[in-house]
Amino acid sequence: MTRTLRVAVVGAGPAGIYAADNLIKSGADVRIDLFERMPAPYGLIRYGVAPDHPRIKGIVTALQRVLDRPEVRFFGGVEYGIDLKLDDLRQFYDAVVFSTGAEKDRPLDVPGIDLDGSYGAADFVSWYDGHPDVPRTWPLHASQVAVLGVGNVALDVARILAKTADELLSTEIPDNVYEGLKASPVTDVHVFGRRGPAQAKFTPLELRELDHSPNVEVIVHPEGIDFDAASMAAIRSNKQVEMVVKTLQEWAIRDAGDRPRRLHLHFLEAPVEVLGADGRVVGLRTERMELTGDGNVRGTGEHTDWPVQAVYRAVGYLSTQLPDLPFDHASGTVPHEAGRVLDLDDQAIPGVYVTGWIKRGPIGLIGHTKGDALETVTSLLADAPLLPEPPFTDPEAVVRFLEQRAVPFTTNEGWLKLDAHEIALGRPQDRARVKVVDRAEMTAICRGE
Known part of the structure; x- marks a missing residue:
């Protein structure tokens, strides 16, 4: 050519x-x-x-x-x-x-998923990352929260919900996100996966980061630590799966500490209904699952109701x-x-x-x-x-x-102006940056207006 x-x-x-x-x-x-x-x-x-x-x-x-x-x-x-x-x-x-x-949330077809207090993880991520196209406030009213899914996004959402706002203050979270998280009354965040620990989709690094907070106790519920032939094959053949399983097993048998907030990991619990009253989330019903030998699961008919006031689905982007x-x-x-x-x-x-x-x-x-x-x-x-x-x-x-x-x-030169502006905003507070959220303000800074 x-x-x-x-x-x-x-x-x-x-x-x-x-x-x-x-x-x-x-x-x-x-x-x-x-x-x-x-x-x-x-x-x-x-x-x-x-x-x-x-x-x-x-x-x-x-x-x-x-x-x-x-x-x-x-x-x-x-x-x-x-x-x-x-x-x-x-x-x-x-x-x-x-x-x-x-950047959209994949739907989850269970009764009650559209109740007030049921959210998509992608929307929440956009809020805490300061996306210009989402509202500046988020309804953080729940003391007990359910997160559906066991991928990296699910763990991100659970970790941000469970941490204190002051732990995140050194990062680039916008001021409105800090204020929202600071007012959150959360005490317990429950993460639910319908399959076993060897089928979890998060990485070892993402998992271990859950346990780094001085304010969050990570609790792995031992009844979900189960393996079938396919699980054992995955552990033997994949180093990352082996590392994830080893960490979960160690956490499942350790004594719980006394940190003020708790992050619970539940495996082999499939969401079957979001429970509501007066149009709002008041609980989550799960069905106990069992492994079928090939890494898949089937229901046992045993159900548990969890008294949560908010549900976040992290079952994939679309x-x-x-x-x-x-x-x-x-x-x-x-x-x-x-x-x-x-x-x-x-x-x-x-x-x-x-x-x-x-x-x-x-x-x-x-x-x-x-x-x-x-x-x-x-x-x-x-x-x-x-x-x-x-x-x-x-x-x-x-x-x-x-x-x-x-x-x-805007141009690359304009973006570099915005980048420098955000870094300068964070410097007095010893923060990496303070992210500008408003689209018009971002554009004006980029264009020197």
Whole structure:
């Protein structure tokens, strides 16, 4: 390909930035524009990772190096489907890569799940991470809380609910989140998993972090520590599973301490109904499960009612359908082959690609996104010689397009201003930063207004 390859990436989280990085490292003559609906980049890192995970947030250093590359431009505050559509992007780019992730909660079909006091984990995560598009307050009125699910997100939610606000004050939590958590009357957080400990989806590191708080007693209920043949095979073949199980077993037999708050881990307890009165959550009913030998479970008919006043479901994220793209509603993904988007006849749509959770579903850790992006970029580069040249090749044409539509977009330079501003806000309090929450304020700081 003799001309410069121009690529638009929709979504500037890790998936989108890794795609840009792979394009640059390929050695191709390429220019990449990243479009992000938030004024700031990083997606899941900024708005989906718990604030007390500084090691994970350290990934931003590598991501920022990509944004600083001369081949890359960042356009924040630009929403696909509203500010521009696929036909618009095709006017300026040879190829478009969608990396919009997943930020909605997967539904859970049990009676009572829609009662007042029943929440999706994704919404709560967005609140404590200071997402501009969610309310500034959160109804933290429950003394006893249930969290459904045993993945990393479930443990994040449980840990943030159980910790005291002062423990989180050194992190980047916004002031409104600190005040909300400070007023919480919580004493007990119960985490429920329908399968056994060897089938838990959280990592050993995430599990051990539960036990680091001086104010939270972690209690593993021993009746759920059970294993079948498939469980034992998983323990023998997977080091992470072995480490998780070993930790849970040790915690299950230790004496409980006297820390003021308690975080309970229950295995082989499946939620069957959220109990309500006057439209509000007053309890959770679970059914005792038993392992069937192959790692699956069946119900025993034995039920327990837990007197909780709030329920958080952490049973997975779900992507949102994108305008002008096909969508598999069952999996919450865009149909594709090696990253090439497929139409309703399973034919590749020329110049349109996906990567990240919108491609493979919300599974895996952030690091798994690198290999995913490489596959998509490999497909794109293989197709590049056959892609038609866009009508407008001047890099400033898309800038003029956004300005004509009065889109108040932000740039990488603007983001660096906001980044410095948030760090400066945290400095007097010896905090990493104080995150700006309001979208208009974020945009104004980025644009120097």
